[in-house]
Amino acid sequence: MLSRRIFILTGAAAVAGCNTTGPTPVITHGSVSETFAALPEDPDLSTTEVVKRKPELASGPVPYEGPEGPGTIIVRTRERKLFLVMEDGQAIRYPVGVGRAGKQWHGRAQIEGKHVNPAWSPPEEVLRDNPDLPQVYPGGSPENPMGPRALTLSGDGQYAIHGTNRPLSIGTFASYGCIRMFNEDILDLFDRVKVGAEVVVTI
Secondary structure (H helix, E strand, O other), rough: OOOOOOEEEOOOOOOOEEHHHHHHHHEEEOOEEEEEEOOOOOHHHHHHHOOOOHHHHHEEEEOOOOOOOOOOEEEEEEOEEEEEEOOOOEEEEEEEEEOOOOOOOOOOEEEEEEEOOEEOOOOOHHHHHOOOOOEEEOOOOOOOOOOOOOOOOOOOOOOOOOOOOHHHHHHOEEEEOOOEHHHHHHHHHHHHOOOOEEEEEEO
């Protein structure tokens, strides 16, 4: 059970989450909602920019001795790290951007959906602060803050693990509660995890 309060929607999507309103699932981040719509065509992923990283933002295998089984995703908010538990006492560590003060959460969820080239519709809270933003950012657009992949989470359905168009935010407290990854890292994680995989988020 997620510790963050449920955000109630009206209309076809009765509660916050990846509920389908027509063909488009909706995910909300507390008071912030993001709409995903997969495009039929996958862009040329060879054009995905690989960012030069500081050493502390490296990804790669690390030892793991915890209780979670292979395939589990663990997010350690304080450390700004995500771990995918592998076989034989190993995990893959990825740097992430996490929720800023007041937007963090902890608990257990599952991967509910895998979305390729998610489109993004700025929620009301963002539009209030940035009224000149377009209503929709198409999937695959360099201005789209979701990046090339998104993994939506179950539970209250408020959050996702996704790419970013702001790589400098990785390793910081920057989001509304979603977990941001370098685009090359979300592509790697996306291919490794399955719908239904466990996700454990700690403060």
